[in-house]
Amino acid sequence: MHFDLNDLRLFVAVAELGSLTRAAERQHLSLAAASARIKGLEQQSGLALLAREARGVRLLPPGEAFVHHARLMLQQSGRLHAELAEYGGGLRGHLRVFANTTAVSDFLPELLPHFMARHPRINIDLQEKPNAQIPLGVQGGRADIGIVAGRIDTLGLESIHFRTDRLVLVTSRRHRFARRRQIAFADTLDEDAVGMQEGSTLQAFLEQITASLGRSQKLRIQLGSFDAMCRMIGAGVGIGVVPESVARRNESGMQLALIELTDPWRVRERYLLVRDRAALPSYARALVAAICEGMPPTPA
Numbered sequence: 001m002h003f004d005l006n007d008l009r010l011f012v013a014v015a016e017l018g019s020l021t022r023a024a025e026r027q028h029l030s031l032a033a034a035s036a037r038i039k040g041l042e043q044q045s046g047l048a049l050l051a052r053e054a055r056g057v058r059l060l061p062p063g064e065a066f067v068h069h070a071r072l073m074l075q076q077s078g079r080l081h082a083e084l085a086e087y088g089g090g091l092r093g094h095l096r097v098f099a100n101t102t103a104v105s106d107f108l109p110e111l112l113p114h115f116m117a118r119h120p121r122i123n124i125d126l127q128e129k130p131n132a133q134i135p136l137g138v139q140g141g142r143a144d145i146g147i148v149a150g151r152i153d154t155l156g157l158e159s160i161h162f163r164t165d166r167l168v169l170v171t172s173r174r175h176r177f178a179r180r181r182q183i184a185f186a187d188t189l190d191e192d193a194v195g196m197q198e199g200s201t202l203q204a205f206l207e208q209i210t211a212s213l214g215r216s217q218k219l220r221i222q223l224g225s226f227d228a229m230c231r232m233i234g235a236g237v238g239i240g241v242v243p244e245s246v247a248r249r250n251e252s253g254m255q256l257a258l259i260e261l262t263d264p265w266r267v268r269e270r271y272l273l274v275r276d277r278a279a280l281p282s283y284a285r286a287l288v289a290a291i292c293e294g295m296p297p298t299p300a
Helices: 007-018 020-026 032-047 061-088 101-118 133-141 200-210 224-232 244-250 284-296
Strands: 050-054 056-059 093-099 124-130 145-149 158-172 192-196 217-224 240-243 256-261 267-274
Touching: 007 020, 007 061, 020 032, 032 061, 050 158, 056 061, 056 124, 093 101, 093 133, 093 284, 101 124, 101 133, 101 145, 101 200, 101 224, 101 244, 101 267, 101 284, 124 240, 133 267, 145 158, 145 284, 158 224, 158 244, 192 200, 192 224, 200 240, 217 224, 224 240, 224 244, 224 256, 240 244, 244 256, 267 284
Parallel strands: 093 124, 093 145, 192 217
Antiparallel strands: 050 056, 145 267, 158 240, 158 256, 158 267
């Protein structure tokens, strides 16, 4: 099937307005021309997409599917035009990075400004994704680089280990757990908890752990960053599980206590995923090197 973008815009307008006449006016077409274009789409698909009614038109189920994909194709076309315009203005590279919550909220905000200052003609599209979706994005070409943590199916992609981090329990220094050196995650579930927002990688992981225990966390508040979590924990709102690197950074300023978790899953290996490192553009290889070299050593 071959689609003209103007035909897709027309069909989206018909779906939004519920009227072929008004859609034709929006697209600056005659009613006859608009009707012919819609019939052409139906002939290509071999299906009726619209139901013609006395007061306008109504999408049939194939039409609902068609308009969904038409919108996606138009959005992608818009991005393509915008990106090509950037290249015409002197841009030399565009990197797409899918990363988990820890990467997006912890170390990338510190690392990327330095990288982009050294590479002023490179743009980066950074998107936070659940761990399981990141390899799919890299494999499917929607991302050039993926950043994941923990055990995950890498789908045969090239996997580059760049750091070992640990999850720790964080409490305020006034909390009854504060003097403990170690604790099992299951023993924390009766306490009020501070968590990451719904859909974040770490929160989804902890939900899997609690479900396997037949329990759930007593979440009082969910936030969009680990630093915000630490502020709430330091203020005594609840306890929380965060990467040790984040906890160490906030430990003194927010009066936090760090307790080692005894669960084996506390150790989180971090990996970069690429289809083929050698085939990456030089600026993409430079970002891989910056991530691998820019990470501080794991705390003892």
